[in-house]
Amino acid sequence: GKSEHITISGHDGGTGASSWTGIKNAGLPWELGISETHQTLVMSDLRSRVVLQADGQIRTGKDVVIAAMLGADEMGFSTAPLIAMGCTMMRKCHLNTCPVGVATQDPELRKKFAGKPEYVVNYLFLIAEDVRSILAKMGFRRLQDLIGKTDRLKFAPDPENHKAKLLDFSKILKNALDMRPGINIKGGSIPQLFELEKRLDYKVYAQAKDVIEGLKKNVEIEMNITNEDRTFGSTLSYYISKKTVEAGLPDKSIVLKMQGSGGQSFCAFLAKGVYVELEGDANDYVGK
Structure with missing residues (x-):
């Protein structure tokens, strides 16, 4: 197909409607998926036609910057904005018994909902400010300039865990433009031809x-x-x-x-x- 938008949703994303075994034991990190997808699209010269989004427990400005360096154009936020609105993570989203009125149709429970749009706006403003601060320290003016810059990521294993030193992240941290230099990697800058x-x-x-x-x-x-x-x-x-x-x-x-x-x-x-x-x-x- 001719996708305009691809979302890579990691295994650690939150959903109160999944089984506990599924939440804990299924899936892979979005870091693997974003890196591989970005590299594959670049090698195929399709990166400019697709907007790539990372999703799954992205909560801080640091998470946003890392996702961008691995190749993501956008970042999806779900759990953190819900918590800003009052979610207490009771994992009852599918039972209609949400005690704080976020995910329920019960009129009595909905009366307990105390969230306001301003709470989410404030949270996202603080995320943006955190990202701006990190970009300034790295010498970048825009997040767009950082997309795909895997050379700015360094592997720092836990010194107390000798097994961590055995991990090889070279394929994840490979710069896609080294494999196919000079192509446009600005996601969505060229429209798809759907016919x-x-x-x-x-x-x-x-x-x-x-x-x-x-x-x-x-x-x-x-x-x-x-x-x-x-x-x-x-x-x-x-x-x-x-x-x-x-x-x-x-x-x-x-x-x-x-x-x-x-x-x-x-x-x-x-x-x-x-x-x-x-x-x-x-x-x-x-x-x-």
Whole structure:
């Protein structure tokens, strides 16, 4: 695919809805993922087309700077802003029993929520100030100038742990531009070429446009579909919703008779008035 944004979420990220064994024993650090992804994109000359985000227990300015040096353009914050809003990490997010009213629909528990947007704003301002201070000490004016500068990271093993000295971080700390010098590594600076007009949805829309615009009462369309045609029907539904908002069209205004193998999310978010028959099979999330 032609991804514009890739998030590398590390194993130590917080989620109150996961099992304790999963939280403690599954996954890998985001540092490994960010470094490898950044290097791979640089070697493929695709780094300028993709914004790379690091996520997983990023809480301080130091975490932000390290993520940037390993190749991240953005950093995701979840646990720390939640705590700033009053989360006490009871790990009951999925049980509707959050005692401080953060993750619950219970009206009595929600009364206990004391968070304010200003708390998160203040926290992020302090993070930015911490980052600014670290950048000044390193001699950089902007965080963008630090992205991919792995040469500014040094391995400092715990002197009391003799096994730590045996660890080899050379592959993680390898400067990607040494492998392919001179290319643009500013994430998202070159737009992806999606060629959306070639999607099957647009071929359907071309034949159904008169019905959506009210020039015809109904239309029946027969087409083949493959599993490359993901979220089929969503674009057609967009144009219907754009014209009719929530009302949609009368029943069976647009009848689609498809043959083949539908891709993921076949007929997801389908607008009212569209009737679809599929002779064949489809991937997961049909009609969600």
